[in-house]
Amino acid sequence: MDQHYDFARxxxxxxxxxxxxxxxxxxIDPGRPKYYVLEMFPYxxxxxxxxxxxxxxxxxxxxxxxxxxxxxxxHPMGWDAFGMPAENAAIERGIxxxxxxxxxxxxxxxxxxxxxxxxxxxxxxxxxxxDYYRWTQWLFLLFYQRGxxxxxxxxxxxCPSCQTVLANEQVVSGNCWRCDSQVVKKELEQxxxxxxxxxxxxxxxxxxxxxxxxxxxIMQANWIGRSEGAEIIFPIKGRDDTIKVFTTRQDTIYGxxxxxxxxxxxxxxDFVRGTKREEPVQRFVQEAIRRRGETVDPEELGKxxxxxxxxxxxxxxxxxxPIWVADYVLMEYGTGAVMGVPAHDDRDFEFTxxxxxxxxxxxxxxxxxxxxxxxxxxxAADGYLVNSGPFDGLAVKEAQEAIADYLxxxxxxRRAVSYKLRDWLVSRQRYWGAPIPIVYCDHCGVVPVPMDExxxxxxxxxxxxxxxxxxxxxxxxxVHTTCPQCGGPARRETDTMDTFICSSWYYFRYADARxxxxxxxxxxxxxxxxxxxxxxxxxxxxxxxxxxRFFTKVLYxxxxxxxxxxxTRLLTQGMVIKDGHKMSKSKGNVVTPExxxxxxxxDTARLFTLFASPPERDLDWSDQGVEGxxxxxxxxxxxxHNNLDVFQEKELNAPATTGFADKNLRYKLHDTIKRxxxxxxxxxxxxxxxxxxxxxxxxxxxxxxxLAGKExxxxxxxxxxxxTILLLAPFAPYLTEELWHTIGYGxxxxxxxxxxxxxxxxxQEEVQIVxxxxxxxxxxxxxxxxxxxxxxxxxxxxxxxxxxxTAGKEIVKIINxxxxxxxxxxx
RNA sequence: GCCCGGGUGGCGGAACAGGCAGACGCACAGGACUUAAAAUCCUGCGGUUACUAAAAUAACCGUACCAGUUCGAUUCUGGUCCCGGGCACCA
Numbered sequence: 001m002d003q004h005y006d007f008a009r010x011x012x013x014x015x016x017x018x019x020x021x022x023x024x025x026x027x028i029d030p031g032r033p034k035y036y037v038l039e040m041f042p043y044x045x046x047x048x049x050x051x052x053x054x055x056x057x058x059x060x061x062x063x064x065x066x067x068x069x070x071x072x073x074x075h076p077m078g079w080d081a082f083g084m085p086a087e088n089a090a091i092e093r094g095i096x097x098x099x100x101x102x103x104x105x106x107x108x109x110x111x112x113x114x115x116x117x118x119x120x121x122x123x124x125x126x127x128x129x130x131d132y133y134r135w136t137q138w139l140f141l142l143f144y145q146r147g148x149x150x151x152x153x154x155x156x157x158x159c160p161s162c163q164t165v166l167a168n169e170q171v172v173s174g175n176c177w178r179c180d181s182q183v184v185k186k187e188l189e190q191x192x193x194x195x196x197x198x199x200x201x202x203x204x205x206x207x208x209x210x211x212x213x214x215x216x217x218i219m220q221a222n223w224i225g226r227s228e229g230a231e232i233i234f235p236i237k238g239r240d241d242t243i244k245v246f247t248t249r250q251d252t253i254y255g256x257x258x259x260x261x262x263x264x265x266x267x268x269x270d271f272v273r274g275t276k277r278e279e280p281v282q283r284f285v286q287e288a289i290r291r292r293g294e295t296v297d298p299e300e301l302g303k304x305x306x307x308x309x310x311x312x313x314x315x316x317x318x319x320x321x322p323i324w325v326a327d328y329v330l331m332e333y334g335t336g337a338v339m340g341v342p343a344h345d346d347r348d349f350e351f352t353x354x355x356x357x358x359x360x361x362x363x364x365x366x367x368x369x370x371x372x373x374x375x376x377x378x379x380a381a382d383g384y385l386v387n388s389g390p391f392d393g394l395a396v397k398e399a400q401e402a403i404a405d406y407l408x409x410x411x412x413x414r415r416a417v418s419y420k421l422r423d424w425l426v427s428r429q430r431y432w433g434a435p436i437p438i439v440y441c442d443h444c445g446v447v448p449v450p451m452d453e454x455x456x457x458x459x460x461x462x463x464x465x466x467x468x469x470x471x472x473x474x475x476x477x478x479v480h481t482t483c484p485q486c487g488g489p490a491r492r493e494t495d496t497m498d499t500f501i502c503s504s505w506y507y508f509r510y511a512d513a514r515x516x517x518x519x520x521x522x523x524x525x526x527x528x529x530x531x532x533x534x535x536x537x538x539x540x541x542x543x544x545x546x547x548x549r550f551f552t553k554v555l556y557x558x559x560x561x562x563x564x565x566x567x568t569r570l571l572t573q574g575m576v577i578k579d580g581h582k583m584s585k586s587k588g589n590v591v592t593p594e595x596x597x598x599x600x601x602x603d604t605a606r607l608f609t610l611f612a613s614p615p616e617r618d619l620d621w622s623d624q625g626v627e628g629x630x631x632x633x634x635x636x637x638x639x640x641h642n643n644l645d646v647f648q649e650k651e652l653n654a655p656a657t658t659g660f661a662d663k664n665l666r667y668k669l670h671d672t673i674k675r676x677x678x679x680x681x682x683x684x685x686x687x688x689x690x691x692x693x694x695x696x697x698x699x700x701x702x703x704x705x706x707l708a709g710k711e712x713x714x715x716x717x718x719x720x721x722x723x724t725i726l727l728l729a730p731f732a733p734y735l736t737e738e739l740w741h742t743i744g745y746g747x748x749x750x751x752x753x754x755x756x757x758x759x760x761x762x763x764q765e766e767v768q769i770v771x772x773x774x775x776x777x778x779x780x781x782x783x784x785x786x787x788x789x790x791x792x793x794x795x796x797x798x799x800x801x802x803x804x805x806t807a808g809k810e811i812v813k814i815i816n817x818x819x820x821x822x823x824x825x826x827x
Numbered sequence: 828g829c830c831c832g833g834g835u836g837g838c839g840g841a842a843c844a845g846g847c848a849g850a851c852g853c854a855c856a857g858g859a860c861u862u863a864a865a866a867u868c869c870u871g872c873g874g875u876u877a878c879u880a881a882a883a884u885a886a887c888c889g890u891a892c893c894a895g896u897u898c899g900a901u902u903c904u905g906g907u908c909c910c911g912g913g914c915a916c917c918a
Contacts, residue, residue, distance in 0.1 A: 003866050173915075215831055219913060222830065227917075247918060260918090303916080333917045340918090346828085347916055420917050541913080611852070612839060616832095618911090620839055628852050631867095638867090678843080688841070691851035698851090705869095770847050775899035777847055815898055821846055825898045 005637040007601030010738045015116060017737075023748060024118045026074055028527045035071035036528050037063045038507055038567075040536030040544070041078045044126075045085065046104035048111045048593045050576040050583060050609070050621065051537070057606040058573060058615050058686065059535050060117050064730035065680050067118070068754035074528050075118055076510040078125035079105050082133075082433045082499045084162055084178065087471075090432075091464050097432045098460045101128055111593060115602045116733045118750070123513040127502035132509065133434035134455035135519035136502050139551075141437055141448050142558060148194045149426075151446065155264075156425055158186040164429045165190060167498060168422050169223070169543050177543070185292060191427040191436060191495065195550050199224050199419045202549055211569030213616070219541040225420025230404050231335065232413040234259065234312040237320055243267065243312055246334030246418050249344065250407070251399035254388040255362035257352070258340040259312045259323045260305065263288040264331035271308040271323065281306055281325065288327040303328050303351040315412045317389060326351060334418050342378065349378035362387045363396060424547065426498045431462055431471040433496025441483035441490040450484050456492070470494050503544055504551040507531050507566060525561050534567035537575075545570070571684055574618035576609075583621070591621055603732040604630045610686040610731060633735055636697055636728065639721065640739050643704070646718040647743040662713050665703045669720050670761035672696040676727050677754070686731070693727055700724070723755045770821035771796045773805045789816055796822050 018024065039059040042052055063075040079101075086097035093100070105126060112119070125132050143149040157166040161181035165188060170177045195202075203224045206217045229248035236243060243259065261268050263285040272278045284306045305326030312323050321340075328347055329338050342352035342359040352359055361371050363383040371386060385394050391402060407413030427436060435456045437449035449456055459478050464471050472478055473494040483490040505519065512524035530552075536544075545567075552566040575582050578589040596605040608629035613619045675692045679685035700720050704712075722743065729736040729749045740749035764785055769792065771779040779799050783792060793814055796802060802824065809826040816822045 173913095215912085218831060222914065225914095225917065229918085245918080249918080328916045328918090330917065338918045345918070347918075350916095418917075420914095538912080614840085617840095622839065622853070624853050625839065632852080634867095675843095683843070685843085687839095688843090688851080691841075694851055701868095768847085772846085772899075775846090775897090780847075813898070815846090817846055821899090823846080823898055 003638070004634050005735065005738075007603065007734070011114070011116065011601055011603070011734045014734050014737045015113060018116070018748070018750075021748065023750060024075065024120050025122060026072060026120050028524065029072045030527070032070065032072040034074065034528060035063075035066040035533075036074045036531045037066065037533045038076065038510075038531045038535070040534070040540065041080050041125075041503070041506060042108070043083060043085070044079045044081055044101055044104040044108055046107055048108055050591060050593060053115065053593050053605060054573055054576055054609045054615075054619060055535060055537075056112065056115065056117050057609050058571065058684070059533075060115075060606070060733075061610065061680065061686060061730040062533055062535070063118050064733065064750060065754065067750065068726070068729070068752060069681075070753065074123075074510065075120060076123040076125075076513070077112065077117070077119040077121070078123075078506060078510070079108075079127065080499065080503050080506075081105065081126040081128035082496075082502055084430065084432070086432045087430065087464065090462070096460055096462065098128065101126075101432075114597055115593070115606065118733070123510050125506060125509050125513050127434070127499070127506065128432070130455045130457060131516075132506075133458070133502065135509070136434045136497065136505070137437040137449070137454050137456060138451055138519060139505060140434075140497065140501070141451055141454075143193060143554065144438075144448055146554065146558065148197065148554060149191060150194065151189060151191050153187065153189040154192075154425075155185050155187050156190055157183045158188075159183055162430075165425055165427065167425045167500070169424075169546065170500075185289075190425055193424040193426050193501075193550075195424045195547075196419060196421055198550050198553055199226070199421045200417075201553055202421075202546065205549070205553075205565060209565060209568075209570070212567075213570065213572055216538070216541045216545065216570065216572060220546055223421065223542040223546065227418045227420075229416060229418065230400075230407055230413055231416040232315070232339065232407060234315060234339070236323075237311040237313055239310075241267075243323070243337050244335045244413075245337045245339045246416060247339055249341065249400075250403045250413075251385060251388075251391075251394075251396050252341040252344045252362050253314065253316050253339070253403060254385075254391070255341040255343050255360045256314055256321060256339040257342060257360055258321050258357050260326045260329045260338045260340055260351075261308070261323065262329040262331040262336040263292075263325055263327060265325070265329075265336045268308065268325045271310045275309060277307075277309050281308065285325065288325075292327065303347065303354055305351060305355055315410075322357070324355075332422060333420065343375060344378055344380055346378045346380065349375075360387060367393065424498075424550075426501055427493075427495035428498055429470045430496055431458075431464070433499060434458070434502060435472070435496055436493040438493040439481055439483060439490040440493065441486060441488060443488050444483055444485045444490075447483055447485050447490070453484065458496075470496075472496070500544060500547050504547045505555070507534075507548070508555070508561065519560075522560070529561060530563040530565060531567045533569045533571065535571045535573060538572040541572070571615060573615050574613070576621055577618045578621040591623075596626065600626060600630045601734065603633055603735045607633065607690065607732055611690045612687070614687050615684050632694060632697070633732060635701075636724065636732075637735065637739065639697060639700060640725070640742065643717060643721060644743070646712075646714040646721070649714060661703055661706050662716055665699060665720060666716060666761045667764065668696055668699045669723060670757040673723060673727065673755050673757040674762070677757070680730070690731060693724065693731075696720075696724060696727075725749065726752055726755050767819050769796070769819075771799065771802060772821060772823040773802060774825055775823055778802060778805060785819070789818075792816070792822060796824065 037059055039055045063073050067073045081101050086101050089095060089100045090097045127133060140149060157171050159166055159176040159181055161179045162176060166176060166183060171183050174183060175181060176183055203221060203226055206221060209217060227248050229246060230250040231244050231246050232250060234243045268285060272281045303326060305324045308323045308325055310323045311320040313320055340348045342348040343361045344363055359375065362385060363379060364371060364386050365383045367384045382396050385391050385399050391399050394402060404415045435458055437454060437456045439447050439449060441447050459475055462471050465474060479491050479494060481490050481492050508520045508525055508529065511528040512520040515521055548566050553564060555561045556564050581587045581589060583590045593605060604626060608626045609619060611629060612625050672692050676689045679689035725736050725739050733750060737749050766782050767785055768780055768782050770777055771781060779801055781795065806824060806826050812825040812827050814822060814824050
């Protein structure tokens with residue numbers, strides 16, 4: 001017999017069989033519990049990499065396991081197909097983005113099928129198909145109708161390399177998330193989604209996501225950035241208007257020694273117009289705005305500012321405080337104006353040191369402590385109020401409440417909540433995206449395209465003019481249209497949608513992917529959604545995952561879906577690393593899925609990626625480790641082939657007097673079933689599940705060796721081999737299918753029930769007990785399971801070594817952990 | 828700076844509720860099979876020391892570091908160091 005199995009032949013054979021059998025097609029079946037497992041759909045770059053394989057291998061095990069467990073499993077795949085690379089390819093190679101994308105999809109689809117992934121391909125979607133983006137546009141209009149989409153002129157993030165704007169979430173440390181170029185600020189009129197309306201719910205509902213990693217929830221909470229505090233209205237000396245500030249430390253109001261406005265604040269120029277300060281302030285403001293657009297690191301910025309010659313009046317003590325403009329105050333957050341409390345805020349402290357503004361201490365850590373003259377740093381911690389008039393002596397928390405109450409009573413302010421989250425900028429000056437379904441009519445203004453006229457088709461035959469912004473804007477046939485309202489001439493919106501919109505709802509579409517009447521049918525989404533298990537990279541912690549949650553809540557409010565959260569459980573997988581770096585062409589450490597398939601087959605590739613590390617952690621690629629996975633699969637293959645006789649005999653031999661070896665094997669088998677089930681179901685412990693199966697296989701080999709030449713319990717051997725195949729089926733679907741048929745079955749192994757373990761088999765007559773003296777391991781003894789405690793202690797104390805260690809000493813106590821150890825404490 | 832993870836043999840990792848540290852795999856070493864190699868199978872494999880011809884055995888140390896709680900700590904608590912990730916003046 002060969003030492004190795006012919007993976008190429010086997011994998012081809014069963015791939016074809018599964019396709020012919022429609023093995024992975026699913027339909028709504030209210031009689032069975034559903035399970036929706038989903039891997040984040042990929043961008044069709046044209047090639048699968050190991051990160052994809054890891055992602056899909058995890059999802060496939062989860063899907064196959066639940067199918068065997070009796071669930072009706074939805075496991076779809078599709079393509080996040082709009083985006084920049086297609087445009088670049090078009091420019092570089094003179095091929096239309098639609099064609100380039102379609103051929104990439106075809107080749108990646110083929111590679112996925114090689115891997116034997118259990119997708120229902122009838123539900124495949126591609127976001128660039130009119131059948132799909134029609135509904136993306138429909139959803140845009142739904143948002144528009146609900147007042148959640150609006151056009152607005154604002155200072156936005158601009159990536160000079162991608163030649164388009166970016167949402168805040170898509171700027172990573174000042175750089176573009178996609179191309180890493182430095183992002184600059186630009187004033188543009190753009191479409192936004194009002195995600196800030198949902199800030200509170202997006203934050204609060206994080207608590208309901210018990211199946212999400214804490215780290216992702218914390219990242220989202222930080223991104224939303226909720227702060228509780230107060231707005232305080234300051235009158236302006238000599239004028240009728242007022243300035244409103246937002247603060248989280250209203251308790252420090254008596255320590256406010258100045259006020260600062262953001263450079264963009266409308267009052268800034270108002271204060272200095274026509275005065276000698278106008279020119280320097282103007283210069284300062286322009287410079288501040290320019291620098292803000294360029295500089296990445298706030299440390300480099302320092303704290304520049306300039307006095308405006310005006311004074312605000314502290315409504316609590318009537319004190320006049322100077323009003324400054326400074327670059328460290330942001331117009332977009334709070335009210336764009338801050339009360340400066342240098343003694344109790346690090347930034348204000350630094351600013352006043354620089355510009356010679358006095359500090360006043362109003363919080364002391366202890367009651368009655370002497371108030372120091374000098375401070376070396378701001379005191380931002382807890383304490384008690386001083387120098388604060390009627391509020392003296394209150395603790396910080398109490399003062400915050402008391403002062404908020406006072407503000408509201410006197411009508412000079414109110415409690416307020418501020419968020420760091422900004423509205424989602426969704427327009428992009430790119431061709432390869434879903435057109436925004438809006439027209440501009442000279443007569444009627446902004447007019448949405450009627451829903452029944454969708455899709456607004458993206459012209460496929462595009463010509464890219466280098467250096468121009470959006471190619472769509474140059475396509476006269478596209479731009480010129482008629483107004484849906486008055487029928488007069490109108491222009492189309494030429495910006496397209498952020499591709500994150502397309503990916504914010506695809507998991508709903510899978511439930512009803514071929515629906516031509518609606519984005520999805522109610523029955524289908526109510527049955528399948530939410531996604532029970534979502535699997536993907538941590539890099540989407542606040543991008544795709546936040547946007548999708550937002551979309552789901554809007555669809556919920558519109559009555560289109562029943563769930564308020566899209567993903568019940570989330571698994572964030574680690575990266576695939578080789579030689580200490582992420583695999584990349586520039587590092588020259590890339591191993592392609594195709595190489596591995598060619599050399600060892602899909603099962604080995606899957607098994608290795610699952611075995612080498614737990615899914616959340618980074619995976620260190622090791623060619624030798626792959627070799628080990630390959631060896632193991634062959635070991636299983638040989639084990640079955642070497643024992644084929646037990647499947648051919650009709651009368652199986654099960655001697656009545658089963659010996660220790662038999663009991664031992666049967667225990668191992670059922671213990672393995674139990675552990676593998678729990679590992680996969682509860683812990684995503686694929687690495688330990690596989691190692692447990694390896695132990696079982698080793699045990700079966702040992703059993704054969706032990707009983708070589710003796711009468712075998714063929715019934716037990718057969719049970720062991722069959723169940724080993726079943727346990728391995730989700731991990732190595734091709735090999736196990738082959739073996740399942742080899743041992744004589746006609747149906748697919750992937751239609752079998754997951755094995756249950758037999759409690760009886762797990763009952764042991766003897767256990768090993770560890771004997772410790774003063775917590776140090778000294779002996780191990782085997783005793784009957786139900787040996788009474790006194791007898792166990794007696795036996796332990798009677799052991800020669802233990803006697804030697806306890807002789808002449810006082811036994812203080814004996815700790816007994818049933819079934820595990822006893823610890824004799826002596827003095 | 829703030830907020831999260833993580834640190835266990837030569838390597839990837841295991842130890843699930845405070846109870847045998849190092850499962851499983853890789854690498855390595857020795858042996859079997861072979862004319863030979865590959866493949867396969869078997870055995871060993873954290874460190875130090877003692878004893879010994881060798882094996883066996885035993886003691887001590889050991890889960891980044893320092894304290895603490897406990898009969899007992901990789902696991903819990905406090906502090907320190909290092910590595911990785913997120914945020915970026917958010918008042």
